[in-house]
Amino acid sequence: MDDESGDVAAEIFGKPDPIFEQKSLVDVDHVPQPERIVGRDDEIRALSMQLRSAIDGGSPENVVIYGETGTGKSLVAKHVSKVAESMAEDVRIGTAYIDCSDDDTETQAVSHIARKLNNEDQTGVSVPEMGLSKSVYYTRLYSILDELYDVALIILDEADMQADDGLLMSLSRSRETGKTDCRVGVIAISNKVRWAENLNDRVKSSLQPRELNFHSYDANQLRSILEHRRDAFRGGVLEDGVIQLSAALAAQDHGDARQAIDILRNAGMLAQQQDSETVTEKHVRGARREAEKDRFHDLIGGLTIQKKTTLAAVTTLHKQTGRDEFPTGEIYTAYTNLCQVIGVEPRTERRVRDFxxxxxxxxxxxxxKENQGRAGGITIYAGLQPAHDLEIVHEIAMTDDRFADVDDSETTVSK
Incomplete structure (x- = not known):
């Protein structure tokens, strides 16, 4: 049996991939060449104008970029910063990209920035991944900046995930406070349109950001993006209409380029699994559901059991009643019933409102919120967003092992 299994693996590994030629081109994290960046000329132009002074050794503007997931925010920020760095002749420009969903504390972020910008052979400065205090990491970062750069462009992706505003305050005031002679420009990226409005007033005053809003891609732009990834596949394996349908489905949902690419990639994977010689529209429709599941898994898969239970209570109420929204009191009843079933200690109703x-x-x-009048006070109503697939969100919300034996009927709201 072991020999047969080895032969099967060798047979698979020994054959060329029947579907994909350059599969990396449809990896969601793949950074395309400039000529493959589609539909973002206006945004590239606007960001370049804000960073133009960096080329001459001046202070770049601080910029906040807004837009939904998959609208090219990170791609454009990386591209423009890289071009600025390459075109500066007598000015030393350094760039650092930080994902704040990974480095969500100030200490983690400044440590990562320092490591990104450092060249220990030139500076003699050591930056360990952990083990130093925040102030020491800042001291070493400023030493690196003064030694190596005239201008530093720091991209903070998902900046709203930072635990507080300390990083923005320190970076935006670093030259003003005499910590470094390097001119630091911050490009903060967020999916939340109103995020910057909630920053501390001192931070807003120091940062004084220019704002750029990235709109969702339309179907034509998404189709062009996918056409630029066509050579990920072997010639002739994509049936007519596959790229158009992938783009149209993504445009209907969110205008999300990542989703469109994910749908196309998963369609190819599905064709592979089914030993199909071509990728068809049927594969695309099957892949769309998998892409949506992946998107929600990334979004809510890492939530705490308490938040997952709250979400599962809401999706169960939708499934049982067919209604669009529910007062938080009703959600709380379903939540406590579900907690009892899975053996989790329920939190207070106030805490569930926070969830x-x-x-x-x-x-x-x-x-x-709905004002019930002087006697009734304020009631909060909540429900799943209409654009979301109820079955998918419910499935992902209940991925924790503690939900394995739960029957939806067990979370029925008490009458």
């Missing part, structure tokens, strides 16, 4: 607000912040739920 609902957090899920609304993540754009998983819709939430609104």
């Amino acid at each position: 609902v607000r957090n899920l609304a912040f993540l754009d998983v739920l819709d939430a609104r």
